[in-house]
Amino acid sequence: MPDQTLGRGAIPTPAHVMKAATRHKATIAAPPSYLVKPQRISMWGNDVHGDCVTAEEAFAKACNSPEIFISDQQVIAWATRNGVLEGAQLVSVMDTMRTDGFTAGSYEYNDGPHYLVDYTNASNLHSAISQGPVKLGIAANQVEQAYWGNDGHTGWYGTGFSTDEAEDHCVSLCGYGTVGWLAGKLGVPVPAGANSSTAAYAMFTWNSIGIIDAASMVAITQEAWLRTPTTITTRSNNPGQPTIRQGATGDAVKRLQRALRRTPNLSIVVDGNFGPRTKAAVIAFQQGEGLTPDGIVGPLTWAALPGGGPMPTLQQGSSGAVVTHLQQVLTAGAAGQWGTTPGGVDGQFGPHTVASVKAFQRWGAVSQSGVVADPTWDVVLGAASADLESQVGLQFAAP
DSSP: OOOOOOOOOOEOOOHHHHHSSBBBOOOOOOSEEEEEEOOOOOOTTTTHHHHHHHHHHHHHHHSOOOOOOOOHHHHHHHHTTTTTOOEEEEEHHHHHHHSSSSEETTEEEEEEOOEEOOOHHHHHHHHHTTTTTTEEEEEOHHHHHHHHHHHHHHHEESSOOOOOOOOOEEEEEEEEEEEEHHHHHHHHHOTTOOOTEEEEEEEEEEEEEEEEEEHHHHEEEEEEEEEHHHHHHEEETTTTTOBTTTTOHHHHOOOOHHHHHHOTTTOOSSSBOOOHHHHHHHHHHHHHSOOOOOOOOOHHHHHHHOOOOOOOOTTTTOHHHHHHHHHHHHHHHHIIOOOOOOOOOOSBOHHHHHHHHHHHHHHHHSSSSSSBBBHHTOOOOTTOBBHHHHHOEEOOOOO
């Protein structure tokens, strides 16, 4: 067995939390055998960090149909941001995952509600596994020995385990059946010396799926949870944004302020400072959306807001459709307002367009740089609910 010790990090859920938890009821008949084997799994940081509770969440997402793969970097970043990189209670991570899940592209993947599973009752546990991966808190010493007994590859076999209540690791059960049936589905040989008809489970840990007999699983397990549904997929206009509140500064605040302007609320200035006016605008938006009006911008508020990505910076030498749209707006509004047109609509940001932009900036009381960036995009035009960016087109904003 190698000298190194793999990462662990499960913290036992307090007894009062377990006692108050809603129990899973086997209302759905489970098939006689069952297995979900994702095409792609990973360590998800658990070889060097104690983020097993978060790594199991990534595995559960990989069990989705269609399969969802969250990268190691994303998992480690999520665990770091939520303070669970080196250990966590299972329930704490599941609670956070319900409202602040993994993000990939423009999608967010959250957990559904979780229920306590009676892992000592085979029919109850089979019913749960057939609905989604079951998250276990276990004592890992004997599992690690079995894992290294197969050089850390899928197909390791856990059997003959003694009772161990020292919960320190989180794993996932993704299947059940006989040892022979599970080995066949995993594409591995029946373990040497194993009775192929023994009742067993498929267990994910440390970038592998092993087989563990039912008695051994019970001997080392302290808690088991089913999320139902395992994954709730939502499209977000502002994926992966941090929770921010009054006093915050920086790019996330600018994104928030752009999003608020697009609700529309053109009284907001995009300056990157979360002050009282921004907080008041957030509260008003939350009230209108039926959210808790606390002025704190968390996952639910971000999801409800329009996209807050920036419009492109345009300057001499820029070209394309966005320049064409800009020239159309500058041409249409020049008479009686800023007075100088771009001299045509050709999609090329040349000297005449620079002159028109400077005239527009002078009219809009912003810096006359000839460059179209945040302060210029925010200039309000004649219509009360229209600024330059909305007239040129928000389809040009970054995701």
